[in-house]
Amino acid sequence: MTQPTLLELHDVDLQLAEARHAGTVAKLKKLGFTPGDPAPLERARARLLAGVERRWVQHYVRALQRYGRGVVGMRERVCLGCRVTLPTSAAPGVGEKLTLCESCGRILFWR
Amino acid sequence: MTTVAVHSVPDSSLYLPDLKLKRKESVLHELVLAAQRGRAVRDTELLHETLLRRERWCSSAIGKGVAIPHARSLGVMEPRLVVARTLRGVDWSAEDGVAVQLVMLVLSPSESDIDSHLERVSRAVAITRTQRNRQRLLEAEDDRTMNTLLRELAT
Numbered sequence: 273m274t275q276p277t278l279l280e281l282h283d284v285d286l287q288l289a290e291a292r293h294a295g296t297v298a299k300l301k302k303l304g305f306t307p308g309d310p311a312p313l314e315r316a317r318a319r320l321l322a323g324v325e326r327r328w329v330q331h332y333v334r335a336l337q338r339y340g341r342g343v344v345g346m347r348e349r350v351c352l353g354c355r356v357t358l359p360t361s362a363a364p365g366v367g368e369k370l371t372l373c374e375s376c377g378r379i380l381f382w383r
Numbered sequence: 384m385t386t387v388a389v390h391s392v393p394d395s396s397l398y399l400p401d402l403k404l405k406r407k408e409s410v411l412h413e414l415v416l417a418a419q420r421g422r423a424v425r426d427t428e429l430l431h432e433t434l435l436r437r438e439r440w441c442s443s444a445i446g447k448g449v450a451i452p453h454a455r456s457l458g459v460m461e462p463r464l465v466v467a468r469t470l471r472g473v474d475w476s477a478e479d480g481v482a483v484q485l486v487m488l489v490l491s492p493s494e495s496d497i498d499s500h501l502e503r504v505s506r507a508v509a510i511t512r513t514q515r516n517r518q519r520l521l522e523a524e525d526d527r528t529m530n531t532l533l534r535e536l537a538t
Contacts, residue, residue, distance in 0.1 A: 283433040283456050290497060291440060299501055303508045304445035306478060313440055343457060344494060352494050381457050383425045
């Protein structure tokens, strides 16, 4: 179940970025929310990361470090990370949702 | 685009006037399905899990019977607001202990930056701040009324 796990990992990383950023936490509190300890998010991240295939982890970490996002969506064959239109041959195989953007190297979520 | 998306319910499927559900997990699931019907969601399971995980870290109940669950997620295609009333009230683990009757789900695609997402959230929070506004929102019987009201309160 690498693909769903990788997508969850991406969403957890977005939440962790919020939880680790003092300014964002302060904004959330000001709005009336009650952010707690990010430790459960850290644990979820570690668990999810352990469930992702190594090759995807490498691509994910590389893109995350370079762009701040490891995975991006697609729209009409356009990578929403670098906005390059990909050839039809770049589509994932049957039953798969993920490929790599040939232009920027981000992982693409096709749906 | 963001202003319209956050301050209106452009599709009748995005307003759920009387949810009968008892658990917040079920309410969130129903809201996610509504957003999917409104063509804003590409992966309902992912979005639901993301919302639940956020609830565990940071409850979306802001008190006085209001919850503003929100997410930036790969499961979201378009910024969207989904509004629901639960007239019987749902236990949302609010700090003030008041059961939630008004839920406003704020969704942003994962490509959104945090500031623009929080701006959408803050607008939703702002229109629920006063007792009068909350009462008016709770009295909206249909999506057209809710839509008009949200536009009015947002200005």
